[in-house]
Amino acid sequence: MDLDKEVLSGAVEFIEKYIQPREKEIEVEGLFVKDIFKELGYHGFIAIPFPKEYGGLGLSFRLFVDVSRLIAKHSGTISGVIGAHLLSAFSILIGGTEEQKQKSLTKLIKGELIGSLALTEPNAGSDPSSIETEAKKEGDYYILNGTKAFTTNAGLSDIYVIMAKTDRERGARGMSAFIVESTDENFKIGRQESKMALPGLPNASLFLNDVKLYRDRVVGKEGTGFAIVMKTLDIGRVTTGVGALGLSERALEEAVKYSKKRIQFGKPISSFEMIQSYIADMATEIEASKLLVMNAAEKKDQNDPKFSLYASMAKYYASKVAVDVSRLAVQIFGGYGWIEDYIVARLYKEAKMYEIIEGTNEIQKLIISNYILKEVK
Ligand SMILES: Cc1cc2nc3c(=O)[nH]c(=O)nc-3n(C[C@H](O)[C@H](O)[C@H](O)COP(=O)(O)OP(=O)(O)OC[C@H]3O[C@@H](n4cnc5c(N)ncnc54)[C@H](O)[C@@H]3O)c2cc1C
Structure with missing residues (x-):
């Protein structure tokens, strides 16, 4: 409990130093977002709810949520960036192989890499089972084609956990998650959406046009994406x-x-x-x-x-x-x-x-x- 109090007072200090003085620049002009995220990672705030074996602090999710509450009070943008990042990290923690956890999760937890999770598509929002993005197996590789919509942190992220159909006949079991890196060939980010609010929170479409990935990019096992x-x-x-x-x-x-x-x-x-x-x-x-x-x-x-x-x-x-x-x-x-x-x-x-x-x-x-x-x- 004392440790929880220490973390919370550290969060208050962090917000006073890095977020409060720049609130308008962050929220209205979209400045400093990446720098603040990196500082949050460096100070261990992202690591709070993750297991120690992957570089996390092994503390409660409740504590992380309490810290997030303080951040959200001052910055919807930073809160949104963290939320989307967390989706990529948790999806690898939940379903990833040990190798993926060591290679990517450890860096996501420290904030050294930024992540996104891309499920929504132009024709698949509330009904995710209808996604059209496809991953065709060719030997040891998968070829991904499709479009993702609204992806938060698009353009900011290094890693995108992307949902694709590996078997159209198998319903939910035919969906797999893939780790796509921002530098992968034939992977493109669309223009940033002009939105009703939160101009500094990156949101864009993702375009996959014959993106070729080795089989070790499937998060965990094929068919577990849903x-x-x-x-x-x-x-x-x-x-x-x-x-x-x-x-x-x-x-x-x-x-x-x-x-x-x-x-x-x-x-x-x-x-x-x-x-x-x-x-x-x-x-x-x-x-x-x-x-x-x-x-x-x-x-x-x-x-x-x-x-x-x-x-x-x-x-x-x-x-x-x-x-x-x-x-x-x-x-x-x-x-x-x-x-x-x-x-x-x-x-x-x-x-x-x-x-x-x-x-x-x-x-x-x-x-x-x-x-x-x-x-x-
Ligand atoms: C700012 C922002 C950030 C986002 N970030 C991400 C992200 O990082 N990754 C990602 O994958 N997606 C992201 N999304 C997408 C978001 O998850 C979808 O917009 C949301 O799930 C709704 O899908 P849709 O927009 O296609 O609406 P639709 O599914 O077309 O829904 C339209 C309307 O119909 C209603 N409706 C649909 N089905 C039913 C039903 N069965 N019963 C009753 N009503 C129904 C909906 O509630 C809604 O009111 C983001 C969206 C926004 C706006």
Whole structure:
């Protein structure tokens, strides 16, 4: 526990030194993102939840999530880069061979390499089993062809864990994960997407046009890709939930500070009961989000068989709350909330992303209701 406190206070110091003073440059201009990520790796923050045998710190996922919450409060961009990176590292930890873990995972954990996970395609989003990217076996090699959409960290990453069909007839068992390196021949990154928010978070398409990979690039065994990506996405749902939670906490903090300073009718607006009612709603919803997110992180640490359910609940609820809370924060700022110079306008736009990524909230509700419908006889 003392070690946890030490790590958390180290994270606060890190944020004060590297993120807070440059918040606007990172969030609005997209600067310093790679440098800060490398520093995070160097200081051991990425390594927190990974096993010691691969250079991790062997600490809890809950602690990592708590650190991520602090980061997300100040930078949705850095939080997003870490979240996407983590997907690549966890997919190799979950399904990779010992050789892949020694070669790539050890470097991803230290932040020496940056990673992405690419599942989504132009015609396959909520239904990942319909991906069209194909990997054809030719002797000891695979030839990959296809397009991936929206990949986070595209252009920044050194390693892309890419899902492809190795056998179209075998459904989910016909999907495999491949490690593609940014320098691989015939692998191209598309233009950076122009988005509603988070301009500094890289998002682009990936193009694979006869990318030839030796068989040691299959993550683990052929045919295990779907199982690997589903387990990895459960973890990603908790980090998405905590991104939304950090944003909500920031929105509340900014709204409360503003409400105490803003004078109307001769009084601070915080003295009006309707504003107090908003603050009470925001604080209560945030507390519930925090409990769900931390609970999901603990379920991961405990290897709970229902971790997937709790991860979906955390992602679904925390992202919904982020939209609600940031909307109320804009309302408390009145007309100034609509002006880009004030942070709440940015937070409101960023919040929407969390309802879409790592499986939309409709998909989270399908996962949750499937569990409940099976459980209650
Ligand atoms: C900022 C950002 C970063 C991303 N990063 C990555 C990444 O790093 N790697 C990656 O692989 N992907 C990434 N994605 C893709 C993301 O995971 C998908 O956008 C998401 O899964 C939804 O897929 P889609 O956009 O194709 O929407 P669609 O699947 O076309 O869905 C459209 C709408 O239909 C609804 N819908 C679909 N099926 C059902 C159903 N059965 N029941 C009810 N409603 C349904 C959806 O909920 C949604 O509202 C990212 C997306 C964004 C916006």
